[in-house]
Amino acid sequence: MAGKRPPKKTTPAKATSAKPTPAKATPAKAAPAKAASRPAKSASAAAGKAAAASSGDLTRLSAAELGRLLAAREVSAVEVTQAHLDRIAAVDDRVHAFLYVDADGALAAARAVDAARARGERLGPLAGVPVAVKDILTTRGIPTTCASKILEGWRPPYDATVVTRLREAGLVMLGKTNLDEFAMGSSTEYSAFGPTYNPWDLTRIPGGSGGGSAAALAAYEAPLAIGTDTGGSIRQPGAVTGTVGAKPTYGGTSRYGLVAFSSSLDTPGPCARTVEDAALLHAVIGGHDPRDSTSIPAPVPDVVGAARQGASGDLSGVKLGLVTQFGGEGAEPGVIAAFREGVEALTKLGAEVVEVSCPHFEYALPAYYLIAPSECSSNLARFDGVRYGLRVGDDGQRSLEEVMSLTREAGFGPEVKRRIMIGTYALSSGYYDAYYGQAQKVRTLIARDFAAAFEKADVLISPTTPFVAFPLGSRTSDPYQMYLADLYTIPVNLYGGPAISVPCGLSEGLPVGFQIMAPTMADDRMYRVAAALETVVPPLTPPEL
Amino acid sequence: MAAITREEVAHLARLARLAVTDEELDRFAEQLDVILQAVARVGEVAAADIPPTSHSVPLTNVLREDVVVPGLDREEALAGAPDAAEHRFRVPRILEEE
Numbered sequence: 001m002a003g004k005r006p007p008k009k010t011t012p013a014k015a016t017s018a019k020p021t022p023a024k025a026t027p028a029k030a031a032p033a034k035a036a037s038r039p040a041k042s043a044s045a046a047a048g049k050a051a052a053a054s055s056g057d058l059t060r061l062s063a064a065e066l067g068r069l070l071a072a073r074e075v076s077a078v079e080v081t082q083a084h085l086d087r088i089a090a091v092d093d094r095v096h097a098f099l100y101v102d103a104d105g106a107l108a109a110a111r112a113v114d115a116a117r118a119r120g121e122r123l124g125p126l127a128g129v130p131v132a133v134k135d136i137l138t139t140r141g142i143p144t145t146c147a148s149k150i151l152e153g154w155r156p157p158y159d160a161t162v163v164t165r166l167r168e169a170g171l172v173m174l175g176k177t178n179l180d181e182f183a184m185g186s187s188t189e190y191s192a193f194g195p196t197y198n199p200w201d202l203t204r205i206p207g208g209s210g211g212g213s214a215a216a217l218a219a220y221e222a223p224l225a226i227g228t229d230t231g232g233s234i235r236q237p238g239a240v241t242g243t244v245g246a247k248p249t250y251g252g253t254s255r256y257g258l259v260a261f262s263s264s265l266d267t268p269g270p271c272a273r274t275v276e277d278a279a280l281l282h283a284v285i286g287g288h289d290p291r292d293s294t295s296i297p298a299p300v301p302d303v304v305g306a307a308r309q310g311a312s313g314d315l316s317g318v319k320l321g322l323v324t325q326f327g328g329e330g331a332e333p334g335v336i337a338a339f340r341e342g343v344e345a346l347t348k349l350g351a352e353v354v355e356v357s358c359p360h361f362e363y364a365l366p367a368y369y370l371i372a373p374s375e376c377s378s379n380l381a382r383f384d385g386v387r388y389g390l391r392v393g394d395d396g397q398r399s400l401e402e403v404m405s406l407t408r409e410a411g412f413g414p415e416v417k418r419r420i421m422i423g424t425y426a427l428s429s430g431y432y433d434a435y436y437g438q439a440q441k442v443r444t445l446i447a448r449d450f451a452a453a454f455e456k457a458d459v460l461i462s463p464t465t466p467f468v469a470f471p472l473g474s475r476t477s478d479p480y481q482m483y484l485a486d487l488y489t490i491p492v493n494l495y496g497g498p499a500i501s502v503p504c505g506l507s508e509g510l511p512v513g514f515q516i517m518a519p520t521m522a523d524d525r526m527y528r529v530a531a532a533l534e535t536v537v538p539p540l541t542p543p544e545l
Numbered sequence: 546m547a548a549i550t551r552e553e554v555a556h557l558a559r560l561a562r563l564a565v566t567d568e569e570l571d572r573f574a575e576q577l578d579v580i581l582q583a584v585a586r587v588g589e590v591a592a593a594d595i596p597p598t599s600h601s602v603p604l605t606n607v608l609r610e611d612v613v614v615p616g617l618d619r620e621e622a623l624a625g626a627p628d629a630a631e632h633r634f635r636v637p638r639i640l641e642e643e
Contacts, residue, residue, distance in 0.1 A: 157621040251602045264600050290609055294600065297607060366584040377561060384562075386634050391627035400637045401562065409564040417565070418573065421557040422580060425549070428560070438587045440597030445590065447598060480579050496601025520602070 058083040059220040063129045063277040066223060070128040073117065077110035077128030081172050084130045088174065088221045091545045096196050097206075097216035099135050100143050101175035106130065109172045116170070126280055127170030132222040134213050135176035136183055137268065138257040139163055146259050147191035148181045150411025151389045160257020161289045162226060162268045169284045174222055177212030181413045182380065183233055183261045185209050186485035189476055190415045197472075198241060199542045200510055204469040207237030207485075213271045214241040218542050224281050225271040230262050231368055232465070232489025234269050235501035239464035239513020242503045242540035244278045244530070245271045249521050250496040251296040253282075254289035262375040263294075265368075265493045275502060275531040279307035282523070298521065306524035310531030316350035318529065321457025325361045326488060331466035334507025339463040342504040342514045345536040346461075346529070354457050358449035363442045364491040369483055370426045370439035371494070377423025380416065383408060418479060443494045450495040454519045459529055462488045464501040464513030488515060498523040502530045503540045511540050548581040549574065 058066070058080055069075045085103050092098055113128040133139065136146045138156035140163075145151045159167070166173060180190040188196045188211030198206040199219040206215040213225035214237035227234035229247035238245025246269050253268045260266060270281035286300035320343070328336045347353060385391035385407035393406035412420070426435035453460055466487050475481045492499045497520045504514035514533060518526040551574040558565045558573075565573065619632055628635040 154625050157617055157624065290607070293607075294602060294604060296602060360590065363587055363590055366586045369580065369584045370587065385627060386636055388625040389627070394628070394637050396637075398637055399641075400639045402564075403637045405559075405562045405564040408562050409566075412563070414569075414572075417558075417561075417563055417569075418576060418580070420561045420563065421554065421573065421577060422584075424557045424561045425553075425577075425581070428557075434588060435584070437597060438590070438592060439584075440599060441592035441595040442587050442590050443598040444595050445592065447601065478579070479576050480583055483580075483583075494598075494601070 059087045059223070061223065062274045063126060063223040063272060063280060064274070066129045067125045067127070067280075070113075070117070071123070071125075077113040077117075077172060078107060080128060081106050081110040081130055081174070084174055084222055087219075091219050092221060094197060094202060094545060095199055095215050095219045095221070096194060097177055097212045097219060097221055098132070098175045099145060099147065099178050099193055099212070102142055102173065105142070106172050106174050109167070113170045113172065124169045124284070126224070126284060129171055129224060130174045130222055131166055131171045131281070132174050132177045132213055132216045132225040133163060133166070134179055134210050134225070134227050136179060136228055136259050137163055137226065138259070139173070139176065142176065144176065144259070145193070146182045147179045147193055148411060148413070148416070149192045149390060150383050150408070152192075154388050156257075158257065161254035161291060162285045163257065165285050166226070171224070171284070177210070177216055177225060179212055179233075180209035181416050182259070182376070183209040183228055183230060183266075184376070184415050184419055186232070186236055186482050187470075187472075187475065188212060188237075189472060190413055192413055195472060198469045199545060200242065200469065204471055204510070205240070207240040207465075207469065209233040210237045210245070210271065214238055214243050214245065217241065217243045217271060217273050219545060223273065224277060226268060226281075226285070227271045228258055228266055228268045229493065230265045230267070230372060231493050232486045234271060235489050235499060235513065235515060236465045236485055238271060238501040239503075239515075240469040240511060242511030242542060243271060243273055244275055244500065244502050245269070246278045246282060246500040246523075246526070247492070247498060248282060248286060248523055249296070249498045250493075251294050252300065252498070252521070252523065253286050254292040254295050256289055256291040260379040262372040263379060264375060265372060267493075275500075275527060275534050276304070276307045276311065278500070279303040279527050296521065301521060301524040303524050303527045306528040307531040310528035311535060313349055313532055313535045315346060315529065315532050318351045318459070319457045320346060320351050320353050320529070321356040321453050321460040322353055323361065323453070323460055323462055324355055324357045325359065326462040330484065330487065331463060332468065332507060335463050335465075335467060335512050338505040338507050338512035339514060342533060342537065343461065346533060349532050349536065351529070351532075356453040356456050356460065358446075358453055358491070360442060360445040360449050361491050364446055364494055365483065365487055367439040367442040367446070368486070368490045368494060369422070370435050371443065373419040373423035374426045374436045374439075375423070376416075377420045377427065380412075380420055383411065415479065446491055447495045450491070450497060450519075458518075459525050460517040461529075462515045462517075464488060464515040468507050468510035468512060492517045496520055498526055500526045500530045502533055502537075504533065504537055506540065547578050548585065549578050
């Protein structure tokens with residue numbers, strides 16, 4: 001039953017009073033001794049079986065490997081689920097990836113999968129594999145907070161389509177992961193329930209807004225997770241935690257039950273530790289949904305086949321577009337160096353590099369930070385203290401409008417308030433044409449830049465983010481400095497195409513992400529290139545927690 | 546020159562139904578000014594003849610069979626409300642008293 005908790009795990013209300021203390025954690029980079037003990041990602045089923053002897057090792061396997069062991073009945077879904085719940089209980093007081101852990105629900109779902117398998121039912125490749133879900137997707141009967149006090153304690157009466165598809169495919173939902181409030185942020189520091197800590201270095205940010213999902217993967221608390229990407233919220237956390245994050249084509253995954261931030265940009269997508277796992281998860285959650293009017297009525301591209309094709313390591317005939325305007329201004333030298341090594345590795349696999357010019361990309365960040373706040377100011381008007389969540393100041397004397405203003409003042413954090421006010425400003429008469437209207441025209445020009453670039457190249461490539469994980473607290477005092485983390489991820493959101501971030505080495509001991517962008521509905525292309533890159537970049541293993 | 550004044554921020558907060566404090570007004574005025582000056586750069590682009598994009602995917606109407614399906618149960622819909630009475634959402638006073 002929802003609401004029961006495993007040892008040491010908490011509902012959001014308790015999470016605020018039980019903040020992890022990163023101070024007591026030793027600097028993570030100082031303890032890489034056991035780093036080599038992780039099984040290689042291509043561990044055979046036999047190695048997996050041996051690993052199963054110790055439940056701790058089950059958490060190191062990929063989802064594809066777990067799926068094979070489960071299908072062969074060498075492990076049960078209950079064993080796999082319990083191993084991950086144990087891992088969460090052991091490390092999440094330091095990582096704080098989860099806002100809510102549904103241990104009883106997860107074990108019940110795992111038992112159901114085991115029973116179905118025992119009956120001989122045909123199950124999907126991820127049946128029995130655990131997954132963590134960003135706490136901005138509704139889950140029936142299970143708290144959904146959007147990391148905001150305004151929704152604290154709310155238990156939705158319905159599941160998001162993405163969650164429904166996970167359940168139908170037999171995935172086991174472990175719980176809900178932390179994020180920047182309403183997915184507005186790039187560090188998870190804007191969560192109302194305390195930040196998430198990067199497993200690579202607990203004094204640093206895990207990226208955002210989906211820092212909880214990415215950190216859960218890097219800390220081996222879950223083999224798969226769901227994120228949402230509006231301006232980079234899947235890819236940037238993936239980059240700074242050394243994990244894989246994919247933003248599908250806008251409309252390729254359903255927004256039904258995704259609490260809206262910026263409706264023309266919000267896209268749910270898969271987070272994983274390998275490209276193949278991300279593709280497997282993408283295939284489960286993608287596809288047309290009649291409940292989302294912007295859902296594309298077409299089949300999901302063959303992302304799994306493309307990932308397996310890419311894993312062969314042959315990129316002959318593939319043209320990679322290097323964007324002139326992403327030449328490295330404002331990026332850390334170590335990030336640029338790791339990215340260039342990645343490009344060189346891809347050319348050795350047969351890919352050809354062509355330079356493409358996208359002259360309007362430099363206006364993507366300002367356009368985004370007008371469009372997204374404008375849509376946000378409209379979407380978040382629904383939090384009025386009437387139908388769900390918080391109500392403050394209702395003393396029988398105050399008017400509805402006063403209660404509404406007091407409720408929103410108490411329930412929203414500073415970044416959400418800033419964006420609501422920026423959006424209100426950009427949409428107000430007198431400013432509309434110069435701000436929101438002009439940003440929408442720039443959006444057209446950015447989409448045209450992409451269309452022209454894809455005439456010359458199959459995919460576009462760049463670093464995912466200009467800098468590695470930064471120290472907690474170092475950018476919160478200057479909101480615009482935080483926005484710069486999204487420099488490379490935002491253009492493709494405005495265009496609507498898919499993009500993926502894959503690990504590409506280290507800079508100063510911290511992970512660097514390599515971004516691959518593809519044309520609308522050509523999600524398979526990016527998986528092929530990403531899987532090829534994975535074969536030549538040594539796997540990144542975070543230090544032991 | 547500042548892009549936005551403290552008074553304008555107070556006006557925005559009223560429009561957005563945010564009962565911000567004086568201390569917040571000071572801080573937001575400073576921060577919104579930095580943000581607005583940065584995003585105003587979109588004005589540098591010559592785009593007078595460019596059509597605006599509101600959505601990245603060209604949308605066409607999708608029709609479904611006209612079949613009755615159960616919607617959200619009334620009790621479930623009200624279960625998350627801060628206050629409910631007589632099968633309805635209960636709200637504070639809307640009209641001024643006479």
